[in-house]
Amino acid sequence: MDKKTYIQANKDWLAEKSKEEGVHALAKGVFYKVLSSGDSSGKSPSARSIVTVHYTGQTIDGKQFDSSRGSVPLAIRLSDLIEGWIIALQQMHVGDRWEVYIPAEMGYGKLSQPGIPGGSVLIFDIELLGVA
Template sequence: MPLILFAAACGSDDSASTGASGGPGASGSGVKVTGNVGGKPTVTFPSGTPATKSSYEVIQPGAGNGIKSGDRVIVNLTVYNWDGKGNAVQGSSYDTKRPETIAVNEQIPQVLQEGFTKVKHGGRLLAVLASDSAPQQQATAPAEPTKVFVFDVVGTAPAPLKAAAGKETGESIKGVKVESPGGEKPPTLSTKTKDKPSDKLVVKTLIQGTGPKVQPGQTLTVNYTGKIWGTDKQFDSSWERGQPAEFPLGNVIQGWQQGLAGVPVGSRVVMSIPPALGYGDQAQQGIPAKSTLVFVVDVLAAY
């Protein structure tokens, strides 16, 4: 589970108290952070009761580009439960070796919205998220322990393209039709055919992008529509949701991992994915077992 989900559980509340940025202890929490940016930090907690007010403190300001509201910040983060007992570490992206991306917007607690704008690339931010940053809980719900985050800012994710852009190739997969209306309008995919699908992965480039090629360890931003071969039954579409999908390429089915690696950003591809590289014998919601999956995908960003 992404570590930032620990923060999401704290919700967003404009009344959360934000501490001053500045020298050590400026947040008033008494939490101390040592160690160099770029490595897992060491955090020491004051004795006594955990903080009940949310706050932040700039540990290292950083010397790179600044961060503004609306940016998607790539960070290494380490999170602790400040319960006044063990104060146990809950996880660190330095252990998983997978930095995470956080959108600096109203979906994250106010203390983080403000704190991130006070550090630059290469900087380190301490954030204490206490119960005052949580949405009003039901009286019967147990209170969440105060969370302490240390964020090391790696950089800012590139702004994704709006749609595939480049030269149309004229390529296609026999039995599959894709119509591209141009501009930012989504393509239409048809998979109703009597042709037998290949038992191997088939990937065709419909629009050749000019961006860098996707690498296996990257996080992608894409728009896509997925249908089942032969029936034209649609089971998913980010275009219809009105929001591109963002995910580490290593976290999706093998057909996507193999099919999108090496594709230039800005491209539109159509993929026929055999069951062995999809969901195999396991039925999924809207997808029968042993289905050949067909996707049309716009690769909008990779980092």
């Protein structure tokens, strides 16, 4: 599949996913589905917060490119992550677990990363464990 076809296939996949029941829209074309809810009055991060999360990342063909599960959770300043994570995590509360769908423009754009072709929609299963 050539790059242009691949990018269009990713856009089409996200457009279809966005219409599924239980899928909600966030800013800048980011979508999510709640897998489990934490305490709705619990803490939510700001861009400057240090977040502790468990996550798994995959492309639309189901290929996993990264995961913290089965290992130590990731602890990182939210502002150091891709824009799609920054948008989604600021809406989450500690204990929430969401499947987040990030358009390429809010992920790595046209740049390829290990295991991630340029133009990829990114799918993350993110569980917010803590906010500092």
